[in-house]
Amino acid sequence: MNIFITILKRDLLLAIRHRAELLNPMLFFVLVIVLFQLGMRAKPAVLVTLAPAIVWIAALLSALLSLDHMFRSDMEDGALEQMIISTQPTSLLVLAKILAHWIITGLPVTLIAPILGLMLGLTGDASLILFFTLLIGTPILSAIGSIGVALTVGLRRGSVLLSILVLPLYVPVLIFASQTVNTFMAGYPIFASLSVLMAMLVLSLSLSPWASSAALRMSVS
Amino acid sequence: MEIESQPYSQAARLGAENLCVEKQDRWLFQNITFQLEPGEMLHLRGTNGSGKTTLLRIVCGLTNADQGEINWAGKSIKQQRDEYHSQLSYVGHSDGIKQDLSVTENLKVAAVLARGKQQTPKPIDIDQTLRDMGLNKKKDTFAHDLSAGQRRRLALARCLLNDTSIWILDEPLTALDKHGVEIVENMISAHLHRNGMAIVTSHQELTINKDRCKDLDLS
Amino acid sequence: MYRWFHQLGSPPTFYKWSGQWLPWLTFVCITLFVVGLYGGLVYAPADYLQKDSFRIIYVHVPAAWMSMFVYVVMAFSGAIALIWHIKLSEIMMLSSASIGASFTFIALITGSIWGKPTWGTWWEWGDARLLSELLLLFLYIGIIGLYSAIEDKRKAAEAVSILALVGIVNIPIIHYSVIFLNTLHQGPTVSKFDSPSIETSMLIPLLIMALAFKLFYIIVLLMRSRNELLWRERRSQWVRNIIKGTGNV
């Protein structure tokens, strides 16, 4: 357990020392939403129905954008090799890195999402539900994304391939999360889709560290 | 420069049997076999691109050879991955130092990676290791403020701190000044004296007593 | 049984055995195709609702089944290669990727062509089957892209088998989330693919075509595996004999 906290603290420390980079995911998230509004100039009634999808696609893209430096810097300065030949199970280290990535990118996006939801015309409760779906959903994005990053970290120009590998796997999260908010706005109970989202979270947090560590061992070899 | 001198408890024979690695349609090297007894050092020589680094990474278990086996204490390392890695320290070309962490922070993370279960090493261990490596004045400076030679010594300090019986060092003397080279040579011979083993690649000659030193030329 | 499997595993025997089987397989496959096409296009009566446009199912449905089947075979042989390092199953996995992608592509195109007369649109977002077929195509593209992006082919094969395993876990999730999305819109659409409750005279050609597609897959798989095997073992003696000896396929 000690190793998990050490790697987590180390990654957060490294992120804080690059304070400027911390803002990138949030700025990108807000910018994408603003672009949607400018692009559509839709009537408020239409905008509200699209709001969950817009916010979620923006969150998904900002997670995808910042996935790359989850392992990239460790790969370059040899820290990844040290992790793999350490006695600690690599999947525990990967889980720590996934959590660190979520705290750095997923959490800030989730925190400011309700405000943007209100901006797009969502009611207070709908924004709250949006916040919950993001709170549950963004860790899934980091977990699944870690598999794609681990597979492509060895490549010099892997980023386009990364999005082709990862986006199809993001589809279920996007569907269930934005549908949860839509069904809430339509007044139906949302327990079903929310629990499916929780199930996805548990599944991705338990399976993806194994797959990512196998992929890392391959990329480093 | 006093280094604890009791021998490593888990030192055991490390050997390789006819390792072969293929690289783009030709053999990088074929049928490499060597045996290393506790207390001995293998000096790996060879021209650039003759596969020295690949061989080191195979011994570390980072890469798999196309054919052949590495065995430690009589068993293949693939079956005893964790015990083998608990006895191994590897310093490669990219030395695994995070530029934005301070010297002590880097060593703390490296120590937890190696020890894991027990707590992080007591501060005096870190100070002792830094004093041995001549870095004690640089305790809290960031790694990116260190010179290349100091960074190299910081990477090598990991081997001392983690107290592992097998050292795999890839060009440990690069970027080191005369004083640095002397520190590293004393460190290695003390390590061999404690029944430790080392596999080293280096273009410069290492003044280590000859009877403990084996040679292997890949080119 | 194990001895046969182990013996098959050795490249020269696999090469010889597959060489003998290929002509027969091709012959049977061609006859199945001819019979299936005749059955589907001529013999089967026109559907009372969709009239003749339903005949596209004789190509669309087998391709859709095969696209899923090939992915499962790919992931399965990838897992074997990852765990037991059996070289032949690694080759089988790699040879299945492109044929699986082409089946998915066929299923997609014929599906949308069929959508036009029946639903009036080239692309029906509501249709769960077509959507998951599209995402399956992206999974295949990811696998082929990843394999070509990594230079060291042994590492690339390992990466592909990991991705295939991740994909196999995600396919049911993607499929049911698309159906979930679909049922929200307009209730359970009468999916034209639900299990063949259609008359036997329409059903038999469909099964023949499905068998023909399966055989076609096996033929292409064997051919690609033989090429890959020959190239990987090019310095070994048995390849030299083959090249010097017969010099043909």
Added chain:
Amino acid sequence: MYEFLHMGGYGGYIWSAYGITAIVLTLSIVLPIIQSRKNHKRIEHMLEQEQD
């Protein structure tokens, strides 16, 4: 024969679907054959190089 081609007004859809399928399938058969010939030539070339 015309009746067969006309397919009750859906000829265009049916034959385009079957046409694309035929193209993709023949392509998947022809490519491995070409690759096999290419492999044979490359290996023969390699063997000759080794002799002289």
